[in-house]
Amino acid sequence: MNTWPHAAPHDAPHAAHHAAPHDAPHDAHHAAHHAERLLRWYPLAWRERYGVEFMELLMEDCAERPHSTSRTADVVANGVMARLSYAGLTGSVLEGTDQARASLAALICSVAAFLTLGVSMWSQLMIGWQWSEPDSPGTAVAVVAMTIAVAVFAALALCATLPVVWTVVRAFAQRQAHGLGRPVILIGLGLTILVVGSRHFANGWPGTGGHPWAGQGLVPGGVAAFSWASTLSITSYWVHPTALSTFPLSELCWMLGSPVAMAIVVVGSVKTVRRVHLSEPVLRMEMALAAGAASAMVLFVLASGVWMLNGGPGPRGLFTIGAIDRFALLSMVLSLLVAIRSLGRARRVRTTG
Amino acid sequence: MPRRTKRVEESAATAGTLTALGRYAGPATLILSSLADGAKHGYALTKDIEAFAGIRLAPGTLYEALSRLEGQGLVAAVPSDDRKRPYTLTAVGATALRTHLAAQRRTAEVGLKRLAGNWGGT
Numbered sequence: 001m002n003t004w005p006h007a008a009p010h011d012a013p014h015a016a017h018h019a020a021p022h023d024a025p026h027d028a029h030h031a032a033h034h035a036e037r038l039l040r041w042y043p044l045a046w047r048e049r050y051g052v053e054f055m056e057l058l059m060e061d062c063a064e065r066p067h068s069t070s071r072t073a074d075v076v077a078n079g080v081m082a083r084l085s086y087a088g089l090t091g092s093v094l095e096g097t098d099q100a101r102a103s104l105a106a107l108i109c110s111v112a113a114f115l116t117l118g119v120s121m122w123s124q125l126m127i128g129w130q131w132s133e134p135d136s137p138g139t140a141v142a143v144v145a146m147t148i149a150v151a152v153f154a155a156l157a158l159c160a161t162l163p164v165v166w167t168v169v170r171a172f173a174q175r176q177a178h179g180l181g182r183p184v185i186l187i188g189l190g191l192t193i194l195v196v197g198s199r200h201f202a203n204g205w206p207g208t209g210g211h212p213w214a215g216q217g218l219v220p221g222g223v224a225a226f227s228w229a230s231t232l233s234i235t236s237y238w239v240h241p242t243a244l245s246t247f248p249l250s251e252l253c254w255m256l257g258s259p260v261a262m263a264i265v266v267v268g269s270v271k272t273v274r275r276v277h278l279s280e281p282v283l284r285m286e287m288a289l290a291a292g293a294a295s296a297m298v299l300f301v302l303a304s305g306v307w308m309l310n311g312g313p314g315p316r317g318l319f320t321i322g323a324i325d326r327f328a329l330l331s332m333v334l335s336l337l338v339a340i341r342s343l344g345r346a347r348r349v350r351t352t353g
Numbered sequence: 354m355p356r357r358t359k360r361v362e363e364s365a366a367t368a369g370t371l372t373a374l375g376r377y378a379g380p381a382t383l384i385l386s387s388l389a390d391g392a393k394h395g396y397a398l399t400k401d402i403e404a405f406a407g408i409r410l411a412p413g414t415l416y417e418a419l420s421r422l423e424g425q426g427l428v429a430a431v432p433s434d435d436r437k438r439p440y441t442l443t444a445v446g447a448t449a450l451r452t453h454l455a456a457q458r459r460t461a462e463v464g465l466k467r468l469a470g471n472w473g474g475t
Binding site for chain 1: 394395396399412413414415416417420434437438448
């Protein structure tokens with residue numbers, strides 16, 4: 001009967017049988033190396049639980065089938081699924097605080113995607129309003145509602161960040177910040193690049209700086225310009241390479257570099273939230289703030305919809321709806337759905353767990 | 354260390370079925386059937402299932418199903434000093450497997466009976 005522990009002595013020679021004796025150490029080393037690389041597809045938490053035994057299985061499978069592409073594809077697919085599961089993005093639900101942290105991480109990703117697209121859209125409208133008020137009530141109401149949503153986002157982000165920062169600072173002070181150093185450095189690096197770069201390009205752009213009506217908009221011109229510069233990469237120019245090639249090199253570099261900086265900030269934030277030990281009250285508070293963020297996202301999407309359905313190009317075409325805006329709205333709706341799903345999962349585990 | 358919840362444990366345990374596993378019910382049935390005669394580690398499971406079902410579960414699929422089964426309390430890891438950790442069937446898992454196989458047997462009997470009635474053969 002092929003059962004443990006009887007199987008082990010039987011199976012080991014069986015696996016080794018496929019390798020020539022003089023190649024055995026080399027093959028074993030190769031199998032171990034290959035298994036290690038495959039294991040990296042799985043998230044850290046999964047590897048901590050199943051890594052050792054899974055490595056053993058992979059090594060035995062590699063010894064028996066050295067060049068199996070189907071095994072690689074299977075491990076990659078399941079590893080990616082495990083990463084999505086542990087990020088709270090699939091049907092699997094984790095236990096208690098793990099699910100809350102996973103949901104929080106998924107929310108960070110979806111809100112970051114939403115905000116990038118939303119701020120890109122909003123900043124264009126804000127810059128338009130700096131020059132002239134919209135002549136359509138639909139556009140005016142929509143832009144005001146979007147501005148309120150952005151302000152709510154900013155307030156919620158501040159409230160959500162403070163307790164996490166405090167917890168991280170305490171962890172460093174108590175020398176219990178295992179695995180937090182790198183994510184914190186990532187956040188600092190990404191934010192520095194974003195702030196310095198955005199300020200540079202906002203100051204260098206005349207759109208909000210020199211005209212005689214500066215300051216008549218809904219928000220200060222500097223805020224609009226900073227928001228515009230930070231989301232410069234969200235543009236339909238990407239599908240017009242001839243026009244894009246006329247841009248200054250520094251601007252092109254910023255359009256390529258700023259999304260990378262944003263991604264660095266998001267990755268750092270997600271890793272921090274997944275690794276820091278947040279107390280139950282803090283998690284409850286974060287979930288409540290996340291629900292508020294989801295409401296602000298709904299408001300922003302509705303306002304964008306009103307602008308697109310009711311708005312017009314406005315004076316001098318300052319409020320023209322472009323293809324990039326429709327694409328942004330569609331992507332924001334998808335981000336909102338992911339956020340609501342993550343929030344719902346976190347609540348479900350809290351009520352059932 | 355994160356562990357999957359027993360989201361469907363209640364339904365799986367009380368109803369004693371594997372239907373809650375969805376698309377993982379196939380690998381889960383094979384794994385539980387293999388563990389029905391004793392504890393096995395990953396590679397032994399692969400070889401046993403290949404021998405009795407003619408299906409080779411790839412490592413990723415095997416451990417995806419194993420981790421779900423463990424999360425739902427249908428199998429349990431056996432403490433071991435070996436790097437190959439064996440798994441054993443739990444009482445809940447045995448009940449779920451029995452119910453699931455009985456349902457499959459009823460389906461198979463109906464299908465075979467109707468085939469014999471309408472299409473002949475043995």
